Amino acid sequence: MKTLLYQKEMDLDTILRRNENEQDDIRNAVLEIIKGVKNDGNAALLYYTQALDHCKLTRLRVSETEIDEAFTLVPDELLTIMREAAENIRAFHEKQLETTWTYSPKPGVILGQHITPIERVGLYVPGGKATYPSTVLMDAIPALVAGVQSLVMVTPPDRNGQINPNILAAAKIAGVHEIYKIGGAQAIAALAYGTETIQPVNKIVGPGNIYVATAKKEVFGKVAIDMIAGPSEVLIIADETANPVYAAADLLSQAEHDEMAMPILVTTSAALGAQVVEEVYRQIEQDLSRKEIAKKSVDEYGFIFIVNDLNEAFELSNQIAPEHLELLIDNPMAALEKVKNAGAIFMGPYSPEPLGDYFAGPNHTLPTSGTAKFSSPLGVYDYLKKSSILSYDEPALAAISQKIAAFARSEGLDGHAKAVERRFEK
Amino acid sequence: MKTLLYQKEMDLDTILRRNENEQDDIRNAVLEIIKGVKNDGNAALLYYTQALDHCKLTRLRVSETEIDEAFTLVPDELLTIMREAAENIRAFHEKQLETTWTYSPKPGVILGQHITPIERVGLYVPGGKATYPSTVLMDAIPALVAGVQSLVMVTPPDRNGQINPNILAAAKIAGVHEIYKIGGAQAIAALAYGTETIQPVNKIVGPGNIYVATAKKEVFGKVAIDMIAGPSEVLIIADETANPVYAAADLLSQAEHDEMAMPILVTTSAALGAQVVEEVYRQIEQDLSRKEIAKKSVDEYGFIFIVNDLNEAFELSNQIAPEHLELLIDNPMAALEKVKNAGAIFMGPYSPEPLGDYFAGPNHTLPTSGTAKFSSPLGVYDYLKKSSILSYDEPALAAISQKIAAFARSEGLDGHAKAVERRFEK
Numbered sequence: 069m070k071t072l073l074y075q076k077e078m079d080l081d082t083i084l085r086r087n088e089n090e091q092d093d094i095r096n097a098v099l100e101i102i103k104g105v106k107n108d109g110n111a112a113l114l115y116y117t118q119a120l121d122h123c124k125l126t127r128l129r130v131s132e133t134e135i136d137e138a139f140t141l142v143p144d145e146l147l148t149i150m151r152e153a154a155e156n157i158r159a160f161h162e163k164q165l166e167t168t169w170t171y172s173p174k175p176g177v178i179l180g181q182h183i184t185p186i187e188r189v190g191l192y193v194p195g196g197k198a199t200y201p202s203t204v205l206m207d208a209i210p211a212l213v214a215g216v217q218s219l220v221m222v223t224p225p226d227r228n229g230q231i232n233p234n235i236l237a238a239a240k241i242a243g244v245h246e247i248y249k250i251g252g253a254q255a256i257a258a259l260a261y262g263t264e265t266i267q268p269v270n271k272i273v274g275p276g277n278i279y280v281a282t283a284k285k286e287v288f289g290k291v292a293i294d295m296i297a298g299p300s301e302v303l304i305i306a307d308e309t310a311n312p313v314y315a316a317a318d319l320l321s322q323a324e325h326d327e328m329a330m331p332i333l334v335t336t337s338a339a340l341g342a343q344v345v346e347e348v349y350r351q352i353e354q355d356l357s358r359k360e361i362a363k364k365s366v367d368e369y370g371f372i373f374i375v376n377d378l379n380e381a382f383e384l385s386n387q388i389a390p391e392h393l394e395l396l397i398d399n400p401m402a403a404l405e406k407v408k409n410a411g412a413i414f415m416g417p418y419s420p421e422p423l424g425d426y427f428a429g430p431n432h433t434l435p436t437s438g439t440a441k442f443s444s445p446l447g448v449y450d451y452l453k454k455s456s457i458l459s460y461d462e463p464a465l466a467a468i469s470q471k472i473a474a475f476a477r478s479e480g481l482d483g484h485a486k487a488v489e490r491r492f493e494k
Numbered sequence: 495m496k497t498l499l500y501q502k503e504m505d506l507d508t509i510l511r512r513n514e515n516e517q518d519d520i521r522n523a524v525l526e527i528i529k530g531v532k533n534d535g536n537a538a539l540l541y542y543t544q545a546l547d548h549c550k551l552t553r554l555r556v557s558e559t560e561i562d563e564a565f566t567l568v569p570d571e572l573l574t575i576m577r578e579a580a581e582n583i584r585a586f587h588e589k590q591l592e593t594t595w596t597y598s599p600k601p602g603v604i605l606g607q608h609i610t611p612i613e614r615v616g617l618y619v620p621g622g623k624a625t626y627p628s629t630v631l632m633d634a635i636p637a638l639v640a641g642v643q644s645l646v647m648v649t650p651p652d653r654n655g656q657i658n659p660n661i662l663a664a665a666k667i668a669g670v671h672e673i674y675k676i677g678g679a680q681a682i683a684a685l686a687y688g689t690e691t692i693q694p695v696n697k698i699v700g701p702g703n704i705y706v707a708t709a710k711k712e713v714f715g716k717v718a719i720d721m722i723a724g725p726s727e728v729l730i731i732a733d734e735t736a737n738p739v740y741a742a743a744d745l746l747s748q749a750e751h752d753e754m755a756m757p758i759l760v761t762t763s764a765a766l767g768a769q770v771v772e773e774v775y776r777q778i779e780q781d782l783s784r785k786e787i788a789k790k791s792v793d794e795y796g797f798i799f800i801v802n803d804l805n806e807a808f809e810l811s812n813q814i815a816p817e818h819l820e821l822l823i824d825n826p827m828a829a830l831e832k833v834k835n836a837g838a839i840f841m842g843p844y845s846p847e848p849l850g851d852y853f854a855g856p857n858h859t860l861p862t863s864g865t866a867k868f869s870s871p872l873g874v875y876d877y878l879k880k881s882s883i884l885s886y887d888e889p890a891l892a893a894i895s896q897k898i899a900a901f902a903r904s905e906g907l908d909g910h911a912k913a914v915e916r917r918f919e920k
Contacts, residue, residue, distance in 0.1 A: 146904050149897045160605055163597065168830075171589065178827075178841070179586055179855055184834050186868050200905050234904060270868040288714065289722045292868035296715045317913040324909035356909050393881075400885070401604075404594075407881060408610050415604070415885035418917060422910040423886060426901045427894055429605055430882035442612050442696040442718035444880035454870035455819075455833060456856035459826070459841035460849060468853055471575045475852045478572050478660060479626050483750035483782050484848040487743040491844060 069345050069370035074334070074384055084388065086299065086328050086369065086437075098253040098282045105257035110264050116254040121195075123225045123249075128265050130231060130247035135240050138233035147237060153427050154205050154241050160429030161210045164448035170457055176464030180457035185215035186292075188267065189451060190259035191244065192274035192284075193235060195224035195251050201238030202425060206432050207274050207446060208242035214451035219244050220269055222259060224251020252276075256283035260291045273446065275433070294446060298437035299328035302421055303390035303410075305381045306344075308337040310396035311417060315340075316347035318394055318420050323365035324358040330369040332388065334381045341372040382406040389440040392421045409440045466492060495771050495796035500760070500810055510814065512725065512754050512795065512863075524679040524708045531683035536690050542680040547621075549651045549675075554691050556657060556673035564662035573663060579853050580631050580667050586855030587636045590874035596883055602890030606883035611641035612718075614693065615877060616685035617670065618700035618710075619661060621650035621677050627664035628851060632858045633700050633872060634668035640877035645670050646695055648685060650677020678702075682709035686717050699872065701859070720872060724863035725754035728847055729816035729836075731807045732770075734763040736822035737843060741766075742773035744820055744846050749791035750784040756795040758814065760807045767798040808832040815866040818847045835866045892918060 072083070104112040110128065118124050139147070170180030189211050193204055204221070211219050221244045223231055231249060239247055248266060250258060256276075262268035271292040272284055284293045302322040304315050319331035331348075335341050348366055356362050375381045378397065385393060389409035397403065400415040407413055411434030412424050425432045433446035469488045476484035498509070530538040536554065544550050565573070596606030615637050619630055630647070637645050647670045649657055657675060665673055674692060676684060682702075688694035697718040698710055710719045728748040730741050745757035757774075761767050774792055782788050801807045804823065811819060815835035823829065826841040833839055837860030838850050851858045859872035895914045902910035 143904075145900060149901050152897065153901065156599075159599060163595070164607070169589070173582075173585060173855070177854075181590070181856075182830060182833060182839060187834065198906070202901065202905065285711075285714065288711065289865075292865075313916055314913075317909075317916045321907070321910045321913040324907060351912070355912055357906070358909065362909060404608060404883070407608060408613065409879075410881045412882035412884060413608060415883065416887075418888045418891040419884050419886045420891075420913045420917070422898055422902055422907075422913050423891065424882070424884050425910060426898045428603075428884050428886070429599070430607075430884055434882075439715075439718075440879070440881070442879060445882050447880065449875070453835075453866070453868060454873065455836045455866070456838035456850070456860075456871050457830070457841065458838060458845050458850050458854050458856055460845045460854070461842075462844045465844040465846075465849065471578065472848055472852045474571060475575050475579065475628060476848055479628065480624070480784070481747070481750060481848075483743075483784065483788060484747045484851060486777070486781055487740075487747040487846045487848050490739055490743045491846065 069348060069366050069372060071341055071345065071372040071374065074373045074375045074380055080387055084330065094278055094282050098279055098286060101253040102257040102283060102286060105254055105263065106261045113250050113254055113258055113263060116252065117250060120252055121224050122227050123229050125225065125229055125249060128248045128250060130236065130249060135236050138236035141233040142237045150201060150205065150238055150241050154209060156427060156429035157205055157209045158213060161213045161448050165213065166452060176461035178457065178459040182455040182457055183452055184455065186270045186451050186453060188218040188220065188269045189216045190269035190272040191219060191221045192255060192272060192276050192280060193221055193223040194276055199232040199235050201234040202432065203275065204235055204238035205242050208239065208244050210431065210446060210448045211451045212243045214448045216451050218246065220246045220259065222248045222250050222255040225249040253279045253283035256280060256287060260287035294450060295435055295439055295443050299326045299330065300436060301330035301332065301390050302392040302394065303332040303334060303385055303388055304394040304396055305385060306333060306335045306340055306396040307378065307398060308340060309398050310340060312340055312343035312347050314417055315344045315396055316351050319348055320351055320356060320362055321422050322392065323362040324356055327361050327364040328369065329365040331366060332371045334373045334375055334384055336375055336377060336381065338374050341374055345372060378403065389438045391434045391436045391440065394421060411435045411440045411445055495774060495792050495798060497767055497771065497798040497800065500799045500801045500806055506813055510756065520704055520708050524705055524712060527679040528683040528709060528712060531680055531689065532687045539676050539680055539684055539689060542678065543676060546678055547650050548653050549655050551651065551655055551675060554674045554676060556662065556675060561662050561666050564659035567659040568663045576627060576631065576664055576667050580635060582853060582855035583631055583635045584639060587639045587874050591639065592878060602887035604883065604885040608881040608883055609878055610881065612696045612877050612879060614644040614646065614695045615642045616695035616698040617645060617647045618681060618698060618702050618706055619647055619649040620702050621652065625658040625661050627660040628858065629701065630661055630664035631668050634665065634670050636857065636872060636874045637877045638669045640874045642877050644672065646672045646685065648674045648676050648681040651675040679705045679709035682706060682713060686713035720876060721861055721865055721869050725752045725756065726862060727756035727758065727816050728818040728820065729758040729760060729811055729814055730820040730822055731811060732759060732761045732766055732822040733804065733824060734766060735824050736766060738766055738769035738773050740843055741770050741822055742777050745774055746777055746782060746788055747848050748818065749788040749796065750782055753787050753790040754795065755791040757792060758797045760799045760801055760810055762801055762803060762807065764800050767800055771798060804829065815864045817860045817862045817866065820847060837861045837866045837871055
């Protein structure tokens with residue numbers, strides 16, 4: 069873990085740079101897979117699932133029987149917790165619902181905004197060792213709150229054609245409508261273009277490896293996608309009142325995700341910074357099962373920044389735009405207005421980051437790698453869209469028809485001018 | 495113009511397909527330009543501006559003097575119209591403002607959503623013959639309503655290093671903060687990565703040619719972008735009460751934009767359909783200056799669909815998801831709920847599409863090519879972002895700490911479990 073004194077002229081881009089994969093080979097492979105699925109549909113899906121996931125499928129769709137079986141394999145305690153988490157997630161996201169509005173700025177004129185859900189959405193869920201049913205809840209529930217009619221989940225099968233039962237149970241609890249056993253770029257292609265079995269979707273969300281991310285970027289435009297997710301990060305702003313044991317534990321809760329995860333402490337107290345470093349390494353040894361991953365993340369991408377005051381701390385944090393921001397400071401609510409860029413803000417000593425990952429209700433799918441500068445947590449708004457409403461009556465249009473015609477002609481578009489003028493020709 | 499009887503099994507994708515350019519060569523050229531700008535900054539911008547725009551610049555930024563001069567070149571009448579249009583656009587978009595909210599779902603718990611503007615935004619404005627100051631107003635004003643601190647416009651200069659004065663005046667009226675004389679992929683690269691003169695932005699919006707669109711897609715992820723715009727389209731739903739002269743004029747107001755523009759009439763009245771076809775060709779000859787363009791659009795991409803009833807009309811319209819939807823029917827407001835996918839909805843005989851292009855207030859930057867299935871008009875929401883707020887006190891966290899820990903351990907993340915548990919260790 070590196071400790072640095074913050075200076076305004078620091079080259080943060082260089083200091084915080086993560087090794088990025090070269091992607092040209094990957095893109096070519098992904099383009100070939102997309103072409104295969106576009107041309108050959110299900111046959112291509114079965115071929116790639118055998119070649120890449122080492123699984124010979126006979127049926128793509130997960131059956132109701134398989135879902136029922138999954139429920140017998142998940143411990144009851146976990147089912148209860150998932151159901152309670154789902155309720156919390158639903159309650160928070162219902163606050164994000166928007167409704168159609170209209171107003172009349174002047175007589176004869178009605179303007180407004182019509183709100184409708186996206187009709188059909190695809191949800192990618194990674195397979196392999198790290199299977200996260202919490203992400204299924206987080207990505208699916210806002211879609212259903214928004215009113216999405218068809219929510220389609222895709223996730224790669226294991227070699228025996230099975231899906232992790234926790235994932236299937238979470239999907240059922242959330243209310244997903246269809247589930248298919250496909251993963252990788254081929255799953256993204258199937259969602260975007262459709263096959264004999266899978267109807268194409270309008271939007272694709274959910275995290276995935278570099279093949280999935282590259283495929284999502286390729287089909288962007290044909291369908292909407294959420295942001296491309298990078299490795300996770302947490303930034304803790306701590307003053308001298310903070311508990312170093314909590315700060316260290318929270319840094320490690322991100323570090324254990326990924327060797328490229330980035331745990332950052334920004335503190336006004338150099339003494340606290342030193343305590344946190346010591347505590348981080350102590351806790352890694354003491355009780356993490358994912359020791360190697362966490363240690364690598366901390367060694368390579370762990371930072372302690374010492375700042376002169378909290379204003380500097382927020383300035384730095386806003387430049388980094390962390391996915392998770394924890395405020396281990398006195399009176400965090402009063403500091404809210406200083407936060408310009410962050411995915412989620414965790415206030416005070418009893419709001420650790422895992423509270424948001426699993427249970428509180430706000431979404432845990434958050435903008436990573438500084439993208440909080442321009443994007444938001446996944447939310448109901450990602451599954452809604454707007455249509456403008458314009459209604460003028462004859463006198464209202466007559467009053468401005470010459471202005472519209474003059475503006476249109478200044479742009480060389482006399483067809484636009486005529487469309488208005490013809491309404492008033494005798 | 496082709497007249498078709500609507501059937502549920504129609505292959506609309508094939509019927510409405512537009513010729514798309516092959517893009518591989520273009521992508522390679524764009525990647526090279528982006529690399530050049532990343533490596534060589536301003537020098538690359540000057541090089542490409544000379545090579546591609548045939549203009550030898552000495553200064554990239556437009557000066558205040560140049561903007562003042564522009565105002566002397568724009569007719570006073572047009573300035574007045576632009577100012578009034580700007581006021582209408584501002585008033586409508588202020589209705590889209592969102593504010594931070596919090597609530598307490600139970601004692602000791604505060605959840606919420608913090609709203610902040612994107613700090614720095616780039617706005618691309620095409621040059622050449624078709625210069626649209628209305629688009630400058632439409633793209634810039636919502637950003638300023640949202641509170642964007644730095645709104646940066648880029649637009650290619652002509653061979654003499656000049657920018658169209660109407661564009662400069664519109665930018666000043668809207669309140670754009672900085673203007674640079676660069677266009678094409680090099681402008682997108684400069685906005686995304688920055689140069690010695692241009693600070694990088696967080697988001698890039700605005701229409702452009704295939705090079706601009708390809709460059710936007712390439713820098714997506716590093717910055718946010720708006721949707722990739724395709725050719726324009728209008729779909730008019732008309733019953734037997736509609737005036738064929740108005741319908742034809744409105745179809746042509748889109749057709750004159752672009753040879754690939756798509757004007758579609760969907761009508762319950764075959765007689766009206768026939769009248770509109772006749773009227774379209776009559777009006778093209780009678781008074782369009784962009785005759786050739788409009789004729790090509792109508793011949794190639796103009797369609798009349800005859801439907802049995804209005805339900806079928808809306809079903810078809812929702813499948814096409816038009817950029818502009820006009821309802822030339824009896825009681826259009828009652829039909830609003832049938833609209834699932836559309837960029838903007840124009841209600842009744844005195845709400846022609848150009849009303850929305852120039853003056854009413856709602857945005858004219860709308861989702862094209864069926865992307866209204868998953869995206870919205872440009873709006874204030876495109877320039878705002880959200881951060882979740884989570885605050886638990888000690889008893890509130892204690893009450894659920896074991897549930898969080900159990901859920902985390904089910905995902906193999908014991909560091910997450912420990913971060914919660916450590917708060918309650920004795």
